[in-house]
Amino acid sequence: MTAIHILKEREKQIYEKGSQPFDLTCDKHSIAGSISQRACVFCGSRVVLYPIADALHLVHGPIGCAAYTWDIRGALSSGPQLHRFSFSTDLKEKDVIFGGEKKLYQALNTLIDTYSPKAAFVYATCIVGIIGDDVDSICKKMSKEKGIPVLPVHSEGFKGTKKDGYKAACEALFKLVGQGSINHDSETSKFRINILGEFNIGGEAWIIKNYYEKIGVQVVSVMTGDSRIDDIKSAHEASLNVVQCSGSMTTLAKMMKEKYDIPFIRVSYFGIEDVSKALYDVSAHFKDNPQILENTKKLVSSEIQNIYPELQKIKKALFGKKAAIYVGGAFKAFSLIKALRLIGMDVVLVGSQTGDQDDYKMLKELCDDGTVIVDDANPLELSKYIVEKKADLVIGGVKERPIAYKMGIGFCDHNHERKIPLAGFIGMLNFAKEVYATVMSPVWKFAPRHL
Amino acid sequence: MATEEYVTVTKNACKLCTPLGASLFFKGICGSIPLLHGSQGCSTYIRRYLISHFKEPVDIACSNFGEQTAIFGGEVNLKVAFDNIIRQYNPEFIGVATTCLSETIGDDVPMFIRKYKEANRDNKLPQLVYVSTASYRGTHIDGFHDSVKATVDILTSEYSYCKRENSINIFPGMLSPADLRYLKEIFNDFDVPFVMLPDYSQILDGSPWKEYQKFPKGGTKVENIINMGTAKACIEFGKILAEQNSAGKLLNKRYDMPCYNIGIPMGIHETDIFFNSIETITGKSTPEKYIEERGRLIDSYIDSHKYVMGVRAAVYGEEDMVVAIVSFLNEIGIIPVLCASGGKSGYFKDKIREMISDFDEKGIVVIDDSDFSHIETFAKQLKPDILIGSSKGYAISRSLKIPLIRVGFPIHDRINGSRILHIGYRGAQQLFDTIVNTLLEKRQESSVVGYSYM
Ligand code: SF4
Ligand code: SF4
Numbered sequence: 001m002t003a004i005h006i007l008k009e010r011e012k013q014i015y016e017k018g019s020q021p022f023d024l025t026c027d028k029h030s031i032a033g034s035i036s037q038r039a040c041v042f043c044g045s046r047v048v049l050y051p052i053a054d055a056l057h058l059v060h061g062p063i064g065c066a067a068y069t070w071d072i073r074g075a076l077s078s079g080p081q082l083h084r085f086s087f088s089t090d091l092k093e094k095d096v097i098f099g100g101e102k103k104l105y106q107a108l109n110t111l112i113d114t115y116s117p118k119a120a121f122v123y124a125t126c127i128v129g130i131i132g133d134d135v136d137s138i139c140k141k142m143s144k145e146k147g148i149p150v151l152p153v154h155s156e157g158f159k160g161t162k163k164d165g166y167k168a169a170c171e172a173l174f175k176l177v178g179q180g181s182i183n184h185d186s187e188t189s190k191f192r193i194n195i196l197g198e199f200n201i202g203g204e205a206w207i208i209k210n211y212y213e214k215i216g217v218q219v220v221s222v223m224t225g226d227s228r229i230d231d232i233k234s235a236h237e238a239s240l241n242v243v244q245c246s247g248s249m250t251t252l253a254k255m256m257k258e259k260y261d262i263p264f265i266r267v268s269y270f271g272i273e274d275v276s277k278a279l280y281d282v283s284a285h286f287k288d289n290p291q292i293l294e295n296t297k298k299l300v301s302s303e304i305q306n307i308y309p310e311l312q313k314i315k316k317a318l319f320g321k322k323a324a325i326y327v328g329g330a331f332k333a334f335s336l337i338k339a340l341r342l343i344g345m346d347v348v349l350v351g352s353q354t355g356d357q358d359d360y361k362m363l364k365e366l367c368d369d370g371t372v373i374v375d376d377a378n379p380l381e382l383s384k385y386i387v388e389k390k391a392d393l394v395i396g397g398v399k400e401r402p403i404a405y406k407m408g409i410g411f412c413d414h415n416h417e418r419k420i421p422l423a424g425f426i427g428m429l430n431f432a433k434e435v436y437a438t439v440m441s442p443v444w445k446f447a448p449r450h451l
Numbered sequence: 452m453a454t455e456e457y458v459t460v461t462k463n464a465c466k467l468c469t470p471l472g473a474s475l476f477f478k479g480i481c482g483s484i485p486l487l488h489g490s491q492g493c494s495t496y497i498r499r500y501l502i503s504h505f506k507e508p509v510d511i512a513c514s515n516f517g518e519q520t521a522i523f524g525g526e527v528n529l530k531v532a533f534d535n536i537i538r539q540y541n542p543e544f545i546g547v548a549t550t551c552l553s554e555t556i557g558d559d560v561p562m563f564i565r566k567y568k569e570a571n572r573d574n575k576l577p578q579l580v581y582v583s584t585a586s587y588r589g590t591h592i593d594g595f596h597d598s599v600k601a602t603v604d605i606l607t608s609e610y611s612y613c614k615r616e617n618s619i620n621i622f623p624g625m626l627s628p629a630d631l632r633y634l635k636e637i638f639n640d641f642d643v644p645f646v647m648l649p650d651y652s653q654i655l656d657g658s659p660w661k662e663y664q665k666f667p668k669g670g671t672k673v674e675n676i677i678n679m680g681t682a683k684a685c686i687e688f689g690k691i692l693a694e695q696n697s698a699g700k701l702l703n704k705r706y707d708m709p710c711y712n713i714g715i716p717m718g719i720h721e722t723d724i725f726f727n728s729i730e731t732i733t734g735k736s737t738p739e740k741y742i743e744e745r746g747r748l749i750d751s752y753i754d755s756h757k758y759v760m761g762v763r764a765a766v767y768g769e770e771d772m773v774v775a776i777v778s779f780l781n782e783i784g785i786i787p788v789l790c791a792s793g794g795k796s797g798y799f800k801d802k803i804r805e806m807i808s809d810f811d812e813k814g815i816v817v818i819d820d821s822d823f824s825h826i827e828t829f830a831k832q833l834k835p836d837i838l839i840g841s842s843k844g845y846a847i848s849r850s851l852k853i854p855l856i857r858v859g860f861p862i863h864d865r866i867n868g869s870r871i872l873h874i875g876y877r878g879a880q881q882l883f884d885t886i887v888n889t890l891l892e893k894r895q896e897s898s899v900v901g902y903s904y905m
Binding site: 030031032033034035036038039040041042043058061062063064065066067068069070071085086087088089090091092093095096103106107110111126127129130131157158159160379380383384387398399401402403405406407408447448449451 | 461462463466470471486490492493494496499500506508509513516517520531532536539551556585587588659660662663846
């Protein structure tokens, strides 16, 4: 086997802590010919808006973009399931030549009549950007005719990266905010928040919402896990935005700060340390009500007590095992490093698809010497480092799984397709159990790297 | 059915886009890298989709269009992509498939490739094959077949052949790794040289590694593809494909090579035709092993005929796959009351009608260019007992409470997508056993008594 070369252009996107002065390049377009683990603008928009269950999501373009995103995420809804459909205008050659506007209009017309959604999102994909359909004006027209918000989402894949897709999604959400109001007749508390960047994978939003309710804080809207258009419309009535998955939702939080003067804080719900901090930070914000802090203390200690004994057992088994982390956003990586330490594991590689300079600096602070830090890695690089660093576990998404398994290494899905909640205290336990199940499986002894 | 709705919107597509088929095909060549010419998302989505089925790494490169590229064209990106792939992977073969984006802006990829070759005249370049796969002109199966043809076209055209070898070219189409392995076994047992294109039987269903392999073991060798022009005959699966321009027909025209265009060999009838073709080409008789497989299959047909007779099935998938399954169902007495495909070749209904003598009396519904919402609508009316097709029919299976027999591509909710055997006597046996057992289980579970004998 020939050695794996790191492409020259990519050298600056990889850093080993303790080796050279820190100067990691990121935020670059993936280079041509590389096999990036990244997706496109559309993907970014789609993941953010996807969980809104009472909205129509219509992908305007040829069939692929819609087909590949049909029901791919574990985002649960407690009611309508409209988000799980894959609707596409399925553009054909003649549409590409003569334009797809008529088709889009007809599609929206039929779909809105059939499914009576509370709003519709129209995703403009690459081809639409090229053939120049006036998606905005069709949406406007449709909105008027049907009396619901019909929002264009400009997510032409080639016009940027996944981050630009997040931004387009936030802009669409922002148009909804402020159009409604929560029911003020019933008992509403003045301690109100929005949960931003929580997508209810495996029911995580429900877990988190429950914590907030227990400490005496009202959740106006979750964006976008199990969310409803009406809740989003009332989001401006919250007094604090609590932002997880900051990469995707900070734009919206900033816009709401500017227009509605709602402050925001960044949190993470992964790992005991971070979920506790999230709850404490929120209670600190509402310090005029000391009861909230009291409740938080009680909740945190009882939740930790519940899971601690089992975590200790798992930690004993996993002590000293090595993990590699490759996830979409860098913020999640911080939490994962801490959560892995809690169960006795060392992190030997950490990388992300979309981290920025500040993220990577912070990662560097958090990591031990010898840890490899990468931006926008490809399969060859990932495999090279996980083998070299003797990882026992890879944490990533569905595209990283076969790389880990092929090399005979355990794997834990920490992306949007998993079915088990990993957030909150109970999520920490689930996570530990899953890591245990994969790292401690007896099958690895048959893998070639152990022979 | 509202016809308006039929033309303007696709709900839960029963097809994928053309570059997916092309990428899968290119994975089946030894030392090859598929390169999608367009923007990043398409290639990542396609990789993800293939990975979820095959559960193996699927490396697909991309020329990564940005905004500038979309305005000024993708020549530079393609060149840089070639350079980088060659530097990092040093492949023997790069299969370039276009995406909708590069097609729409009108990139002249053949010219880009010519210029690249000229500029690199002094370097040894990999084989560069290009196929046009605008998704708005077909489905994944078209992308697959078009890439087979493009590859054969380009790789055999540079050579003139004087000698006719005794070998057979086999174009199996989009089958499972298990099917491809079985085909190789058959040709080996016949003791006849052959070239199968593609062959991802090891690449997409192989052992774990000690070190990351840029190129997993296996795949059709480039030199063997080049030699396809010297073979004695071709066998090509697919009755719909038989009506279209294909790799086999190209060889037939170019080298006057006999081409056997037969159906995908599912069930006894079609498998017999397949074995007969090999016998005719080679003059050898079918090895005993397969005669015994056939015998056991017939024996099991007899043992279980009552459980399947008159059972109603809804079948969906690629047109040729559905046609093959229908042929199999027809020979065991199952009525394919609904036959659906997202493809639109224009031959689908005729091919099915041809096979079933009392097609009209049976009230069989055939729909092409369809999606899962049409399939569900018809399934509600036609009340099939079983569904047969990819895992994407699960939503219907669940809502209508009809068991789903998983075959074809994709299988995203079970672990054995690569190992499902569809073809030959052995594949028919597997499928038959699965169907009968599913029906028995359904009967057993719904019985008040719960008999423990059949
Ligand atoms: S743009 Fe075309 S090639 Fe890309 S995913 Fe969509 S349909 Fe497929
Ligand atoms: S890159 Fe463009 S065409 Fe491809 S999946 Fe993304 S939006 Fe669709």
